[in-house]
Amino acid sequence: MTLRIQQAGVMASIQDWGRYAYQSQGFAPAGPMDEHAFLWANKLLENNYNAAQIEISMGMFTAEFTQATTVALCGANTNATLNGKQIGNWRSFSVEAGDVLRCQYAPQGVRAYLAVAGGFQVEAQLGSSACTPRQGIGGLNGSALSSGDEIHYQADKCRNVLVPDRFIPRYEKQLRIGYYPVYQHKSFSDEMREQLQRKLYQVTGDSDRMGIRLQGPIIQAPETLPLSEGIAFGSIQIPADGQPIILAKDRQCIGGYPKIACVNVLDMSVLAQAQPGTQIRFYQCDLYEQLVQLRKRNAFFNIN
Amino acid sequence: MRVEIINEQSLLLHLDKELDQHCPLQLAQLRGDLLTNFPEMIIDAVPAYTTILLYVKDIVSMEREISQFLNTYQLNNKKETSTEIITIPVYYGEEVALDADVLMKHCQLNFDECIQLHAQQVYDVYAVGFAPGFAYLGNIDEQLRIPRLSTPRKHVPAGSVAIAENQTAVYPQVSPGGWHIIGRTAMPLLQLDQDQKSIFSVGSKVQFEAIDKDTFLAQGGDLT
Numbered sequence: 001m002t003l004r005i006q007q008a009g010v011m012a013s014i015q016d017w018g019r020y021a022y023q024s025q026g027f028a029p030a031g032p033m034d035e036h037a038f039l040w041a042n043k044l045l046e047n048n049y050n051a052a053q054i055e056i057s058m059g060m061f062t063a064e065f066t067q068a069t070t071v072a073l074c075g076a077n078t079n080a081t082l083n084g085k086q087i088g089n090w091r092s093f094s095v096e097a098g099d100v101l102r103c104q105y106a107p108q109g110v111r112a113y114l115a116v117a118g119g120f121q122v123e124a125q126l127g128s129s130a131c132t133p134r135q136g137i138g139g140l141n142g143s144a145l146s147s148g149d150e151i152h153y154q155a156d157k158c159r160n161v162l163v164p165d166r167f168i169p170r171y172e173k174q175l176r177i178g179y180y181p182v183y184q185h186k187s188f189s190d191e192m193r194e195q196l197q198r199k200l201y202q203v204t205g206d207s208d209r210m211g212i213r214l215q216g217p218i219i220q221a222p223e224t225l226p227l228s229e230g231i232a233f234g235s236i237q238i239p240a241d242g243q244p245i246i247l248a249k250d251r252q253c254i255g256g257y258p259k260i261a262c263v264n265v266l267d268m269s270v271l272a273q274a275q276p277g278t279q280i281r282f283y284q285c286d287l288y289e290q291l292v293q294l295r296k297r298n299a300f301f302n303i304n
Numbered sequence: 305m306r307v308e309i310i311n312e313q314s315l316l317l318h319l320d321k322e323l324d325q326h327c328p329l330q331l332a333q334l335r336g337d338l339l340t341n342f343p344e345m346i347i348d349a350v351p352a353y354t355t356i357l358l359y360v361k362d363i364v365s366m367e368r369e370i371s372q373f374l375n376t377y378q379l380n381n382k383k384e385t386s387t388e389i390i391t392i393p394v395y396y397g398e399e400v401a402l403d404a405d406v407l408m409k410h411c412q413l414n415f416d417e418c419i420q421l422h423a424q425q426v427y428d429v430y431a432v433g434f435a436p437g438f439a440y441l442g443n444i445d446e447q448l449r450i451p452r453l454s455t456p457r458k459h460v461p462a463g464s465v466a467i468a469e470n471q472t473a474v475y476p477q478v479s480p481g482g483w484h485i486i487g488r489t490a491m492p493l494l495q496l497d498q499d500q501k502s503i504f505s506v507g508s509k510v511q512f513e514a515i516d517k518d519t520f521l522a523q524g525g526d527l528t
Contacts, residue, residue: 020359021347023357024349024432025432027436027501125496134479137436183316228431230316230355230433234311252434254431254434255434287363
C-alpha cells in the first residue's frame with residue numbers, strides 16, 4: 001500500500017516531530033516547520049504526535065492512493081481536490097484505492113501537511129524519518145520527494161472529523177512576533193535594539209526550512225563577532241548585510257553570526273506560514289506566559 | 305560559569321572565560337558530567353568553544369538545577385595526555401589543493417612548507433556542526449593564517465581539507481564553503497551505522513598525515 005507521488009511541487013518532504021539528539025554531531029533537528037498544523041493533522045487521525053507526514057511547500061502537489069484509508073490535510077489552504085472535487089482543509093477524510101489528491105498553489109499560508117492514519121511508514125535514520133535534504137538524511141533516500149516516489153502506509157479507517165474553527169489560524173499579512181532578548185542582544189546598540197521593536201520587516205521569497213529571511217531597515221551588528229555557538233530554534237541572526245534571518249528546523253547546529261534575540265516556539269509556527277511580503281513587527285514577550293501556552297499545547301497533543 | 309535561558313527549550317551554558325587550549329577538553333568533560341547527572345532531562349548538548357547549548361525538557365527546573373550544579377563544579381585544568389589522536393591521511397596534490405596558489409602567495413611560502421606546517425601539529429576539536437561531522441580544528445601555525453574566501457564556493461568536494469584564519473577542517477560531505485582548500489582525504493568522517501556518527505567530537509585530538517597520490521587512490525580517493 002503506497003502513496004504514489006505524481007508531482008512533488010516546489011518542495012515536499014517527509015517530516016516527523018524531528019531528530020533531537022544529534023545536533024552535537026552536526027545534524028539539523030528537522031521536523032515540521034508549522035508544528036500547529038502538523039499536530040492537528042495527526043490528532044484528527046488519532047495518530048501519535050510523532051507520526052510521519054508529508055510537508056508540502058507552496059502546493060502544486062499531486063499523489064495517488066493505492067489503497068483505501070483515512071487521511072488529514074491541515075495548514076496552508078491549497079484548494080485541494082480529491083478526484084477533481086474540492087475537499088477542504090483542516091479535516092480528515094476517507095480515500096479509496098485509485099483516488100488522486102491534488103494541492104494547488106496556496107493562496108494563504110505556505111506549508112500544507114498531509115497525514116495518513118497510522119502515519120507514513122518510513123524507515124527512521126538516527127531515530128527519526130524527518131528529512132533534511134541539504135544533509136542527505138531522513139525521508140526516502142535523504143532527499144525531498146520527487147515524482148515517482150512511493151511511500152508506504154497501513155490501510156486504516158477512522159472517523160472523518162474537523163478542526164474546530166477557533167483553532168484554525170487566519171494567516172494574516174501583518175504579524176506580531178514575540179522574542180526573548182538573549183544571546184548577543186546586549187552587545188547591539190540601543191538604537192538597533194529599539195529598531196528591532198519599532199520597524200517593520202518583510203518576509204522574503206528566499207526563506208526556506210533553514211531560515212525565514214527578512215528584509216527591512218539594516219540592523220548594524222556589533223563589531224566583534226561572537227565565537228561560534230549552538231543555535232536554538234528561532235534565533236534571530238544578523239549577518240553582515242544587516243538583514244535578519246530567523247533560524248528554523250533545518251538550521252545549522254552552530255554559527256558565528258551575532259544573534260540579537262530568539263523568537264518564541266509558538267510564533268515559529270506562525271512564521272512558517274508567512275508568505276513573501278508578510279509584514280512582521282517584533283515585541284518582547286514573557287517567557288512564563290509563553291511556557292503556560294506551550295505546556296497547554298503539549299498536554300493537549302500528548303507530547304511527552 | 306552561568307546558564308542563560310534562550311527560549312522555552314534551550315539553555316546556553318557559558319564558561320565565562322577566555323578561549324584557551326584547555327576549553328575543548330573542559331567542555332567535553334562538563335558535557336559528559338551534565339548528561340550523567342541529568343540523564344532524562346537533557347535531550348542534546350551542543351558544545352562549541354566556550355559554550356554548551358542544552359536542549360532540555362523543563363526549562364524552569366533545569367535552569368535552577370544546572371545553576372546549582374555549576375556552583376560547586378570545578379573545571380579540569382590538567383592536561384589530558386591519554387587522549388587518542390585521530391590521524392587523517394591527506395593527499396595534498398595539485399589536482400585537489402584547489403587554493404594552493406592563493407595560499408602560497410598570501411603566506412609567501414612554497415607549498416611543501418605549507419604542507420609541513422599543516423601536518424606537523426596536533427589539533428584540538430573546538431566545535432562540531434557547520435554540517436554533519438564538520439569539526440573546527442585549532443590552532444594552525446601563525447604562518448598559514450589566511451582569511452576566508454571573499455566568495456564562498458557553491459560545491460566543495462567531499463573530503464576536502466581546508467583552512468581559514470586560525471582553524472582547519474575537513475568537509476565530510478559535498479557542501480558550500482568559504483575556506484581555502486589545500487588537500488583531500490579518502491577517510492570517511494561520518495559512520496551512520498555507529499552510535500557515534502561523527503568521528504570527531506569536541507575534545508578529540510587530530511593530526512594530518514601527508515600521503516602520495518597512489519596511496520590516496522588505493523584508499524578510495526577521488527580526484528574529480
